Amino acid sequence: MKQQKRMLRVLAENRGFNPKVLKTLGKRLKVGIIDADLLDHGTRHPNLALEKIAGYCKSLGHEVRLICDYNELDIQLPFFPDSCDYDVLCLAQVFKFTKRPKEIDFLIKNHFIFYGGTGFLAEFDDDVKQLPNLPHEVEHHQPDYTLYDEYIQKQTGGDPKLIKRRFDDYVSYSIGFTTRGCIRQCAFCVNRELKKVVPWSPVSEFMDPKRPRIYLWDDNIMAAPAKVFKKVMEDLQATGKPFQFRQGMDIRLMTEEKAKLFAGVKYYGDYIFAFDHYRKDDAHEWKQVEQTIRGLEIWKKYVTKETKLYVLVAFDGLDYQDIEGAFWRIKILMEYGCLPYIMRFEDYKKSQYKILYTQLARWCNQPSFFKKMSFRQFCIRNEEYHQGIQQPIKNGKFSSRLKFPKGFTPKPTFCACYRAMIEFEEEHPEIAKKYYDLRFEDLKDTFKNRKL
Numbered sequence: 096m097k098q099q100k101r102m103l104r105v106l107a108e109n110r111g112f113n114p115k116v117l118k119t120l121g122k123r124l125k126v127g128i129i130d131a132d133l134l135d136h137g138t139r140h141p142n143l144a145l146e147k148i149a150g151y152c153k154s155l156g157h158e159v160r161l162i163c164d165y166n167e168l169d170i171q172l173p174f175f176p177d178s179c180d181y182d183v184l185c186l187a188q189v190f191k192f193t194k195r196p197k198e199i200d201f202l203i204k205n206h207f208i209f210y211g212g213t214g215f216l217a218e219f220d221d222d223v224k225q226l227p228n229l230p231h232e233v234e235h236h237q238p239d240y241t242l243y244d245e246y247i248q249k250q251t252g253g254d255p256k257l258i259k260r261r262f263d264d265y266v267s268y269s270i271g272f273t274t275r276g277c278i279r280q281c282a283f284c285v286n287r288e289l290k291k292v293v294p295w296s297p298v299s300e301f302m303d304p305k306r307p308r309i310y311l312w313d314d315n316i317m318a319a320p321a322k323v324f325k326k327v328m329e330d331l332q333a334t335g336k337p338f339q340f341r342q343g344m345d346i347r348l349m350t351e352e353k354a355k356l357f358a359g360v361k362y363y364g365d366y367i368f369a370f371d372h373y374r375k376d377d378a379h380e381w382k383q384v385e386q387t388i389r390g391l392e393i394w395k396k397y398v399t400k401e402t403k404l405y406v407l408v409a410f411d412g413l414d415y416q417d418i419e420g421a422f423w424r425i426k427i428l429m430e431y432g433c434l435p436y437i438m439r440f441e442d443y444k445k446s447q448y449k450i451l452y453t454q455l456a457r458w459c460n461q462p463s464f465f466k467k468m469s470f471r472q473f474c475i476r477n478e479e480y481h482q483g484i485q486q487p488i489k490n491g492k493f494s495s496r497l498k499f500p501k502g503f504t505p506k507p508t509f510c511a512c513y514r515a516m517i518e519f520e521e522e523h524p525e526i527a528k529k530y531y532d533l534r535f536e537d538l539k540d541t542f543k544n545r546k547l
């Protein structure tokens with residue numbers, strides 16, 4: 096126990112993950128790993144930093160375990176660390192909205208625990224610069240992809256279908272950064288440390304040959320120097336495994352060469368880019384729009400596979416112009432045969448159009464709806480469901496009018512979706528007229544006739 100207390104006191108002097116401590120104590124340590132996002136609300140992705148820490152600790156001979164429930168820790172304040180069963184605790188948090196128990200906050204504030212991750216940036220603004228990155232030897236250690244196995248087993252009982260549905264990202268992929276850094280420095284982005292793109296990890300560093308696919312977290316692969324970009328694509332292709340980049344890629348930097356390279360690789364799933372800008376009253380913003388469209392033009396020459404673009408909303412404003420900016424981008428994407436994916440900046444909750452933003456996301460982010468229905472049809476379909484009626488679909492097309500069968504007494508209130516649509520239409524009929532009835536099927540691949 097004495098050893099343990101000393102250990103924790105040493106750790107207290109080291110903010111962030113410190114490999115020296117783990118190397119020098121000369122004892123097999125019990126390392127507890129906490130994925131705060133997972134324990135609060137579950138996450139789709141494993142935490143790569145924690146997997147690297149686990150891999151590193153195991154390589155030193157330490158015992159590593161993912162904490163599957165905070166209750167396991169049995170933190171009895173103020174007797175911690177005497178009451179703790181672990182020698183070292185490491186916690187990572189990606190999302191700032193993730194909630195932690197107050198006992199864990201006590202451990203963090205008193206540095207009884209290694210902690211890090213982008214989730215802490217907003218919380219300790221003054222400390223941002225002090226939140227350390229993983230040390231080189233940990234950052235470049237092969238991730239321990241078995242870290243979450245016990246948790247997954249507990250959650251699914253080992254049912255392969257459940258595992259596939261809920262934890263595919265945990266079990267089927269090798270994960271890494273082939274490059275890091277970004278030239279853009281967007282105001283809403285946490286990746287602003289490295290102002291240019293540099294090679295980061297060779298694929299062999301993080302690839303597990305037993306895993307069927309690879310995904311990459313590169314901040315902005317499109318901004319990599321041409322030689323680096325080519326090498327990364329060749330290395331990924333050489334693995335023979337399908338791969339995908341998970342961050343919305345920067346289509347403004349598309350070139351003929353990059354599009355050709357992308358067209359020739361074994362890409363898994365949809366290509367995903369970003370379409371963040373729309374404002375015409377700002378020369379810099381408008382330049383971004385022009386570059387996005389130029390990128391789409393090049394892309395469509397070489398790639399026929401499904402392509403999605405993140406459409407950031409509620410960042411440049413929360414008013415009707417932001418809604419119009421979203422519709423305007425959606426229309427352009429329809430013309431290019433691309434699918435929008437609405438990304439709501441968290442401030443959308445403060446907008447008077449909060450519900451409309453949500454309905455836009457529900458419509459666009461479910462391609463089965465988006466490909467078949469205009470926004471108006473989607474809202475009508477929702478209202479029909481709310482009323483318990485279904486209009487017939489004629490020639491594969493949904494009706495654009497809400498009609499009630501004869502003798503039917505409608506409910507006195509509309510559903511939130513339909514109500515948000517008609518309220519906005521009453522306020523801004525000219526915007527509704529322009530966009531509400533556009534259908535992906537009708538506009539798809541008409542971009543040659545499109546005027547900005």
Ligand code: SF4
Nearest residue numbers: 277279280281284314
């Ligand atoms: S382009 Fe992407 S990675 Fe780069 S700063 Fe902007 S949001 Fe972040």
